Amino acid sequence: MTTTQPLRIGTRGSPLALAQAHETRDRLIAAHPHLAAPGAIEIVILKTTGDRIQDRTLAEAGGKGLFTKELEEALFDGRADLAVHSMKDVPTQLPDGLEIATLLPREDPRDAFFSRTGCALADLPPGAVVGTAGLRRQAQVLELRPDLTIFPLRGNVQTRLSKLDAGEVDATLLALAGLRRLGLTDRITTILEPDTMLPAVAQGAIGIEIRSADDATRALIAPLNCAATATRVTAERALLAALDGSCRTPIAALATLDGEALSLRVKVLSNDGRRVFHAARSGTAGDAATMGADAGAEIKAQLPADFFTTP
Numbered sequence: 001m002t003t004t005q006p007l008r009i010g011t012r013g014s015p016l017a018l019a020q021a022h023e024t025r026d027r028l029i030a031a032h033p034h035l036a037a038p039g040a041i042e043i044v045i046l047k048t049t050g051d052r053i054q055d056r057t058l059a060e061a062g063g064k065g066l067f068t069k070e071l072e073e074a075l076f077d078g079r080a081d082l083a084v085h086s087m088k089d090v091p092t093q094l095p096d097g098l099e100i101a102t103l104l105p106r107e108d109p110r111d112a113f114f115s116r117t118g119c120a121l122a123d124l125p126p127g128a129v130v131g132t133a134g135l136r137r138q139a140q141v142l143e144l145r146p147d148l149t150i151f152p153l154r155g156n157v158q159t160r161l162s163k164l165d166a167g168e169v170d171a172t173l174l175a176l177a178g179l180r181r182l183g184l185t186d187r188i189t190t191i192l193e194p195d196t197m198l199p200a201v202a203q204g205a206i207g208i209e210i211r212s213a214d215d216a217t218r219a220l221i222a223p224l225n226c227a228a229t230a231t232r233v234t235a236e237r238a239l240l241a242a243l244d245g246s247c248r249t250p251i252a253a254l255a256t257l258d259g260e261a262l263s264l265r266v267k268v269l270s271n272d273g274r275r276v277f278h279a280a281r282s283g284t285a286g287d288a289a290t291m292g293a294d295a296g297a298e299i300k301a302q303l304p305a306d307f308f309t310t311p
Contacts, residue, residue, distance in 0.1 A: 006042040007035065007220065010071045010080030013045040014156040019181045020206050021084045024224070027104065031223040044080050046070045068209075072098055075209065081217045083209040087202035087233055088175075092241040094209070102208040102221040106229040107177035109204040109254060111137065111197045112188040114164055115171035120190050124148060124171060131160065131169030135271055139250035140197050141173075142273030157182060173197070177204035198252035198267045201236040205229055228257050235264050235281075235288040242296025243268065255292075260284050266295045270307070277302050 007028070011021035021043050029036045048070045068090055071083035075098060090100065113121055121144065124130070130141050131153030138150045151169050153160055157178055164172050173192070179185050208224070210217045232255040239253050250269040255262060266279040279298045281291040 006039055007082070007217070008042045008044050008080045010044045010046055010074045010083040012048055012067065012071070016157055016178045016182060017084070017086075018043075018045075020086065023104065023181070023206070024082075024084050024208060027224045028220065032220060035220075044074065046074055046080075072209070075211055081210070081214065082221060085207045085209060086178075087205040087207040087237075088200045090202070090207060090209075092237055097212050098209055099212050100207040101210045101218050102225040103229045103233055104206040104208070104224060105226040106232065107180055107204040109199040110176045110194065111173050111192045111199060111203075112176045112179055112185075113171065113173055113190050113192050113197075114161065114187060115189050116164060116167065117170070118189055119171070121145065121171070121192070121196070128170040129168075131163060131172040134173075134200070135248070135250045136200055136252050136269075137173050137197065139269035139271055139273045140252065140267075143269060143276060144196065144273075146273065157184065161187065175199075175203055194254050194265065198265065199254050201240045201251060201253050202233045205233050207233075231255070231262060231285045231288045232257055235262060235292040238289045238292025239264070239266055239296040240292075242293045243300055253292075253295075255288070257285060260286075262288060262291065264291050264295055266299060268299050268303070275304075275307070 009021050009024060011017050025041050025043065028041065035041055048067045068085055071080065071085070072095055074080040075083055094100070115124065121141070124145065126147040127149055129149045129151050131151045132138055132141070133152045133154045141148060141150065153163060153169060153172055157174055160172055160174065163169060176191060179188065208221050210221070235255040236253045240251060243249070243251060250271060252267045253265065255264045262283050262285050264281045268277045269275065277299045279295040281295045283291045
């Protein structure tokens with residue numbers, strides 16, 4: 001990046017991705033008022049493989065990385081100086097030469113539940129159709145209500161809600177963080193507490209990826225980093241890395257931070273929700289990576305040999 005070139009923010013083009021890119025832009029301007037000048041920041045919209053695939057679930061299409069690959073290519077070839085990601089979509093292993101350098105303050109990580117009839121998850125009639133393409137949500141719904149029917153529902157927030165309105169499904173689930181960023185919380189039937197629906201790893205967190213050698217961009221985004229979010233996400237992603245987790249495995253986790261006291265809850269399920277494995281850790285913020293890796297090792301030791309190849 002030179003003094004005559006804008007700071008280029010790479011992002012997907014969905015309404016939620018753009019809202020996250022705009023939040024990043026606004027935080028950059030607040031930290032560096034000179035970036036408010038016309039043309040100082042440019043938002044570069046890219047279509048990812050995950051956006052193109054709408055006829056099958058992400059697990060069937062190849063798992064994590066489908067929403068980051070093209071953004072990372074734009075970093076490598078210089079079309080973007082930073083890429084904005086939903087951290088739940090980011091693989092634990094990044095390409096050499098790239099890194100997540102900053103995490104914005106995390107939004108509420110819980111899931112929101114929607115139904116056409118206003119029924120809560122526990123009150124849906126037997127056989128009701130719940131639309132979700134995510135294996136984590138599918139497995140936890142079936143764990144609680146094995147009598148329900150799961151329909152793979154893909155698309156952005158607006159698309160999923162329109163399919164609910166059209167009667168294609170009786171209910172669906174979405175991340176509360178995205179709904180808040182889009183101003184769509186008024187439609188929520190109920191918010192699911194972690195005891196009912198444990199969130200995805202890093203759900204609600206926005207990460208900023210840069211080229212590791214780009215010290216100028218690193219300095220610009222440094223004031224945006226939220227230390228508490230970084231601690232929580234570190235614990236959750238260390239757990240994911242220890243399990244070699246992907247979109248093919250229902251893995252749920254949530255780290256909470258109270259001062260320096262860090263707690264981590266983990267749940268790994270079979271796709272049908274019939275087999276469930278739990279782990280929990282408590283420690284301090286400095287123990288985040290160790291806690292996540294240790295919890296992952298505990299669960300991995302419990303898993304049957306066929307766990308990743310059967311429902």
